[in-house]
Amino acid sequence: MADITSIACLYLLWKRERRRNARRLWVHETIRSRTKLGEFHRLLQELRLDDERFQRYLRLTPAQFDDLLARIGARISRLDTNYRRSISASERLSICLRYLATGDSYRTIANSFRVGISTVSSIVPDVATAIWDSLVEEFMAVPSTDEWRSIAGRFEERWNFPLCCGALDGKHVVIKAPVQSGSQFYNYKGTFSLVLLAVVDVEYCFREIDVGGYGRTSDGGILANSAFGAVLQSHVFVADEAFPLRKNLMRPFPGRRVFNYRLSRARMVVENAFGILSSQWRVYRHAFEVNIEVAEKCVKATCVLHNFMRRTTPPSALRGNIPVGEVDPLPGLRRVAANNSAREAIRIREAFKSYFSAEGTVPWQDNV
Structure with missing residues (x-):
């Protein structure tokens, strides 16, 4: 009887551990399709064909966006790993600008760009800090x-x-x-x-x-x-x-x-x-x-x-x-x-x- 109980306990522990590991590696289907259906990879690329619509979306013109990206790109880029590709600097900047331009919740921004909520919560302060550090000396220096x-x-x-x-x-x-x-x-x-x-x-x-x-x-x-x-x-x-x-x-x-x-x-x-x-x-x-x-x-x-x-x-x-x-x-x-x-x-x-x-x-x- 003791052997059966021990085997049952071991089975339950194994099943729970397997479920936890599966959850840790699980990615929602909406996030998996980010590069095909995400707002950055679809809508934003189409808006680049219309400067006025692009500016209404991110508040910057395409030229200003590219200029800003060139200034802060190195600060906000992340390395790829063996498990996943990193989000590009251009997409990270777009996520931050869209949050500032709309004031939408992190959840709404995450659903639009098909990324995790925790990802948005880390991108916004990181990119905002990079924007300030990269621009303040040139565009808000104390006057002479x-x-x-x-x-x-x-x-x-x-x-x-x-x-x-x-x-x-x-x-x-x-x-x-x-x-x-x-x-x-x-x-x-x-x-x-x-x-x-x-x-x-x-x-x-x-x-x-x-x-x-x-x-x-x-x-x-x-x-x-x-x-x-x-x-x-x-x-x-x-x-x-x-x-x-x-x-x-x-x-x-x-x-x-x-x-x-x-x-x-x-x-x-x-x-x-x-x-x-x-x-x-x-x-x-x-x-x-x-x-x-x-x-x-x-x-x-x-x-x-x-x-x-x-x-x-x-x-x-x-x-x-x-x-x-x-x-x-x-x-x-x-x-x-x-x-x-x-x-x-x-x-x-x-x-x-x-x-x-x-x-x-x-x-x-x-x-x-």
């Missing part, structure tokens, strides 16, 4: 002194605000409530979010970003200190009421209609940049249902891709550089004492207000 001066000149020519090096604002990036985070990422809008703080130039490009602030922190709770340190003396950034008044940061002035109007015109560039970012990358239309680290990587990738797309668009579609002279429209700012930053900020604001009401006036400002 001459570049700051050029930006200020274009701000004055286009938005009638002199000595302005950029517009500053924050955007709440909605995320799924992190585990055991309490109210740390809870914001005043009733959602959980990360804060994206950005300095934007006159061409709607991000000059500097900071990602990762807690959602409960107001937009003005974080300042891009490196950008403020690099800006030219007597030049300023413009922001809204959420930010404090500083000698190099101008905010609305209660009761000063003309000053507020001129500041708001200049500040529109950062609002427009956030709008363009959200319309291009629909992942911002939904809550990020990934962990904090992956969400930060995706945000940084979309911001540098935003600059990449604007800089690689044909020059005929972009506003050209405007020559900047050495004339100082507000010479009084250079004589402000530096021993009291709060008093200095007020005097700088008064200098702008006086300039906007005198020689710096524009014909339409009194009609607003």
Whole structure:
């Protein structure tokens, strides 16, 4: 009787082990047909014949996609093994871009491209990191002194605000409530979010970003200190009421209609940049249902891709550089004492207000 029991136990153990091994090596039929029916191998190759449809699908033109692939291909390529062929760098990039362009769940992306959900969950952060690392030095480098001066000149020519090096604002990036985070990422809008703080130039490009602030922190709770340190003396950034008044940061002035109007015109560039970012990358239309680290990587990738797309668009579609002279429209700012930053900020604001009401006036400002 004992022998029969032992044999039965051994048989059951063997059967369970066999079933487990079979499951470990099992690949679903939909994934096996990836190279024949997957979205990358079928639909995307057909879309390459139509630049406009391809761009609507991945947000990049075929030329921009190939350029980006050449820049990051070596970073995201994987080696083939004796058991399976690796997913190509082109397909990995397509999966990441499609996720950023739609905000669909990992499961939806996996079903479309006929890969595993775990595969998508590893591809998205890896490719997003590679995009940021490969593009940031060229497309989001901190401007030099001459570049700051050029930006200020274009701000004055286009938005009638002199000595302005950029517009500053924050955007709440909605995320799924992190585990055991309490109210740390809870914001005043009733959602959980990360804060994206950005300095934007006159061409709607991000000059500097900071990602990762807690959602409960107001937009003005974080300042891009490196950008403020690099800006030219007597030049300023413009922001809204959420930010404090500083000698190099101008905010609305209660009761000063003309000053507020001129500041708001200049500040529109950062609002427009956030709008363009959200319309291009629909992942911002939904809550990020990934962990904090992956969400930060995706945000940084979309911001540098935003600059990449604007800089690689044909020059005929972009506003050209405007020559900047050495004339100082507000010479009084250079004589402000530096021993009291709060008093200095007020005097700088008064200098702008006086300039906007005198020689710096524009014909339409009194009609607003």
